[in-house]
Amino acid sequence: MVLPNPADIRVVARVRPQHKNELEKDVIVSTATNDSGATVKISNPKKESETYAFQFSGAYDQTATQQEIYEHEISPTIKSLFNGLDVTIFAYGSTGTGKTHTMRGGKSMADRGMIPRFLSGVYRRARKIVKDSDAATKVEVSLSYYEIYNDKVFDLFESPEDRTAAGLPLRDNGGKTVVVGLTERPCESLKEFETLYDQANVNRSTGATKLNASSSRSHAILRIRVSIITGDTMRSSVASAIDLAGSEDNRRTENRKDRMVESASINKSLFTLAKCVEAISRGDDRIPYRESKMTRILSLGQNNGVTVMILNLAPVRSFHLDTLSSLTFANRTRKIEVREIENEPVFRGCSRPVPNLAGTTIQRQPLR
Ligand code: ADP
Numbered sequence: 001m002v003l004p005n006p007a008d009i010r011v012v013a014r015v016r017p018q019h020k021n022e023l024e025k026d027v028i029v030s031t032a033t034n035d036s037g038a039t040v041k042i043s044n045p046k047k048e049s050e051t052y053a054f055q056f057s058g059a060y061d062q063t064a065t066q067q068e069i070y071e072h073e074i075s076p077t078i079k080s081l082f083n084g085l086d087v088t089i090f091a092y093g094s095t096g097t098g099k100t101h102t103m104r105g106g107k108s109m110a111d112r113g114m115i116p117r118f119l120s121g122v123y124r125r126a127r128k129i130v131k132d133s134d135a136a137t138k139v140e141v142s143l144s145y146y147e148i149y150n151d152k153v154f155d156l157f158e159s160p161e162d163r164t165a166a167g168l169p170l171r172d173n174g175g176k177t178v179v180v181g182l183t184e185r186p187c188e189s190l191k192e193f194e195t196l197y198d199q200a201n202v203n204r205s206t207g208a209t210k211l212n213a214s215s216s217r218s219h220a221i222l223r224i225r226v227s228i229i230t231g232d233t234m235r236s237s238v239a240s241a242i243d244l245a246g247s248e249d250n251r252r253t254e255n256r257k258d259r260m261v262e263s264a265s266i267n268k269s270l271f272t273l274a275k276c277v278e279a280i281s282r283g284d285d286r287i288p289y290r291e292s293k294m295t296r297i298l299s300l301g302q303n304n305g306v307t308v309m310i311l312n313l314a315p316v317r318s319f320h321l322d323t324l325s326s327l328t329f330a331n332r333t334r335k336i337e338v339r340e341i342e343n344e345p346v347f348r349g350c351s352r353p354v355p356n357l358a359g360t361t362i363q364r365q366p367l368r
Pocket residue numbers: 016017093094095096097098099100101102216246312
């Protein structure tokens with residue numbers, strides 16, 4: 001990967017493998033990569049012979065390993081972090097598309113996700129800096145980890161028993177938004193990180209169960225602060241790794257009142273995120289980050305930084321509408337040639353209008 005300019009945003013798509021009960025004939029998403037970039041294709045739900053093609057900075061198919069994605073997309077951001085830039089890594093997608101797998105991953109070495117790999121890279125670089133410096137240079141790493149559920153902030157380093165219903169308040173502090181009372185833990189090694197992170201993830205799921213909810217409805221945000229101290233000068237930068245709430249349209253599947261509240265706040269924060277990403281990529285002066293707690297805390301676009309968004313996708317037909325709307329969301333940041341759009345597409349058996357596909361290339365050829 002070429003290192004992006006400050007404030008650049010890189011959007012890459014990752015298609016998860018089919019589950020055992022998902023049939024080959026139901027695969028409707030394909031990827032292609034060539035010199036000019038990467039393309040994700042998906043059939044038109046209304047007319048299978050047509051495909052929509054979306055362009056991204058990178059695209060990974062079902063066979064891509066955690067190591068490949070880390071090496072190409074995430075590892076280069078460590079250099080930026082140590083050069084004083086803030087780094088933001090998002091996983092975006094519907095529930096069941098592989099966000100948690102991508103970010104947290106499984107227990108085996110091969111399955112380890114972007115977050116533990118990133119931390120491992122941070123400690124490796126920190127050791128090298130200390131070893132190579134003749135002055136007394138120190139590198140300190142500290143972590144905070146919280147979730148945002150229904151626009152409320154909960155500390156994941158705290159036991160769910162200690163949570164207050166209102167969550168933690170936000171305060172403006174010299175132009176930056178801080179979460180009042182959020183724990184920040186010094187963390188000296190990868191081993192220490194693993195213990196802290198595992199316990200916090202238990203807190204995440206028990207917290208959700210206590211609220212009779214699912215962790216797929218909260219945004220989980222890990223903040224890694226790296227401070228390089230040389231003599232009496234210190235330079236800090238922050239990496240944020242975010243496992244976002246599922247982006248599926250809950251209106252189609254759920255209509256209980258409490259679920260509606262959740263889905264309204266999920267939609268609002270994801271919509272604000274989209275607007276921020278769009279404004280940053282246009283180079284706007286004003287980024288609407290204050291419109292949701294998630295974007296407000298992240299201060300997206302306030303600092304120079306590097307942002308990578310991993311768009312997680314399921315390959316099969318049962319996710320058709322959600323996949324299309326995820327692709328459209330991610331694609332807002334990119335300018336695409338409009339070739340031809342026929343009638344406004346409407347999905348069969350669904351009163352919801354098709355996501356706005358303006359700007360998308362429609363290719364008249366069979367998908368596979
Ligand atoms: P999400 O967090 O988006 O809801 P998960 O990460 O929980 O989705 O993934 C859903 C299921 O798919 C899990 O059982 C997960 O282990 C599996 N899965 C997702 N991505 C991959 C992958 N790249 N390789 C193997 N299994 C995957």
